[in-house]
Amino acid sequence: MMKSRYVKRPKAKVHLFTNVIVCADCGTSLWYLQNRKGYVCGRYRKHGKRACTSHSIKEEKLKALVMDDLRHLTQMSVSKENVLEQVEKTVQKTKKENEKKLLQKEREVDKLKNENRKFLKLLAEEVITPDEYRDITNHNHEKIKELGIEIVKLRSENNNEALDNKQLQKFFNIAESVLKFEELTEELLHRLVEKIEVKEQGEIVIHYNFMSPLSLVV
Ligand SMILES: [Zn+2]
Structure with missing residues (x-):
């Protein structure tokens, strides 16, 4: 095996939520503080009270909150058929x-087109002027143009499944793995x-990178 040519520098310890949690008010990443066993807003930590407030949260609490939310989100999948039925x-x-x-x-489009035909007839009979x-x-x-746009939009909406089977399957796989874990792992x-x-x-507000069918049902 080749040996690394680089001497490893002592690296700052990376904590579970590093790069995942941010301050809801200033958008800065939260920093882990050993003595607090938790995180605080990086901006507050660096620039003090004038820049932001602490937004402190303990790591254990955060772990529990995320796990609770995940369990809640996925518990319904225990009855997979039920979810599928409701989504359907x-x-x-x-x-x-x-x-x-x-x-x-x-129907509206048809009506307007008929009207135009009538006016064309009136024009031919010289009842109305070309300007009129x-x-x-x-x-x-x-109006016909506007309606046409709306019609196209409605048709494409109906051809698009809000959640396709692939997404549903992904969700159920996630749900199964969540049920397997006792606690939140990296x-x-x-x-x-x-x-x-x-x-x-x-x-906390958690942004997941998967879509839950429950978001459609609720
Ligand atoms: Zn902040």
Whole structure:
């Protein structure tokens, strides 16, 4: 085996939540403080009270909070069918509503097109002048264009599943692994959590890097 040519420098100890937790108010990373067994806002630590407040939180508390939230988020997956059923229901309901709206808008477009045809006839019969014809039909054309955009949007919404099977499967895999872990490990944290914001009173907001089907159902 090749030996490393570099002499290892003593490295600052990296803690579990380093690079994951940030101050909700100033956006700076929180720093681990050995004597507090927890983290404080880096900006506060460096520049004092005028720059930010401490936003301190103990590592043990943070671990428990994240694990609780993960368990809560994934417990429903124990009954996988139940989740799938509810997601399917929500998706179907939205689809139905969209189809109703689509029909309405398509009818409106037909109505406007018919109107334009009538005006064309009136123009041919010289009941209205070309200027009048242009005025009236321009307005209708604009409306038809607007409706067309809305129709395209509704159609694409209905073709897009909010959560496809791949995402669902990913979620269930995550849920299974969460259930296996007794406590929050580095592996679990870095696999699932993108960022944690710590508010002044120690409340946290967890940003996961996966999508939960529960977010659709609730
Ligand atoms: Zn701060």
